[in-house]
Amino acid sequence: MSKPVPLLSASGLTKTHGRTPALRGASVGLHAGEILAVTGASGSGKSTLLHCLAGIVRPDEGSVTYDGRRLEELPEKRLSELRRTEFGVVFQFGQLIPELTALDNVALPLLLAGTDRAGARARAGEWLERFGVRGQQDLRPGEMSGGQAQRAALARALVTGPRVVFADEPTGALDSLSGEQVMTALVHAARESGTAVLLITHDAQVAAYADREVQLRDGVVAPLGVTA
């Protein structure tokens, strides 16, 4: 039996920020519905890898392939549309729009995709419910706890039904119990909807929520080893 083709893959990525190399030939594959943890020490290139895979940053060399399409060959307009419809992104903090309520934050990607306002708000409410923060739907991010805001951010990342969610240290700013609630909610939602998750973390307890782990060391994927 042939090996299944990954939904999203990076091959030989290099990326240099100024004179500092962040990636030096990183290759990785994410399969449909898989939760993959990318771990590694600070400065190992984890976030740069995520940015390249999510089409936010273009690599200097190498290629990123999503569902048979090479991202570097797509025009910016098409790439932007792909990010909006197929990908969801959650960062460590600060990604919700502070002036909007939780409900409007979650409804926003749907409105941008052309859903009518009533429909977008209804669906946003359902996703807030799934993440246990429906009761906070009228609060602005600054009025919510860190864990509540992060669950609202997850709802926003998943509300459009993306095939891949990129999560960059999603629990990095949370205490351990809030982090656990966020990870449990993310894993349950991803499993139910068949969404693949690329999870960047330096925390082994967070990485243990994933199906599989790859380690980055000095900008390349370590074969199997201890993060040094």
Place this chain on the structure above:
Amino acid sequence: MLGMSTRHILLGLLASGPSHGYDLKRRHDDRFPQARPLAYGQVYTTLQRLVRDGLAEVQGTDSDGGPERTMYRATDDGTHELSRWAAEIAPPAPFVANEIFAKVVVAILSGGDPAAYLSAQRAAHMERMRELTAVKAAKAADLATVLSADYALNHLDADLRWMSTTAARLTTLTAEVDAV
């Protein structure tokens, strides 16, 4: 008496009311789901010792339609001993005695490959952490299961952090030796 104690755990289970050996074993395994299950023989031997030491006493027998079973209850001395033990501070890691630590030291002493060992051990630790996380994150997980999984996960995580630091030290050490 210091450390993990079957005597005190059985006294703790008797604190909620008289019980017999079979029931105590079953409740122990429910309350400590990731622990090694208690053997029946160990339960009965420990109950007899608690009676001998005046910490528990036989309350009679209960058949409940099945075989006759001896019921035990804690004495006042037993209740007092349980309170004393529960409040007693456990010594924070008095000795460093761990197989992983020993294997790394032995590998260094004998010219082995500690980095390769650490790498393989890390993979095994992560696999166990994924299993425990799945147990804990299951929607049906009860509090006892979550607490025991948390305990195991935090200890495995501490091992991992030590392994990462050790691997980094070995890398630095090798680089320094090579530079001489």
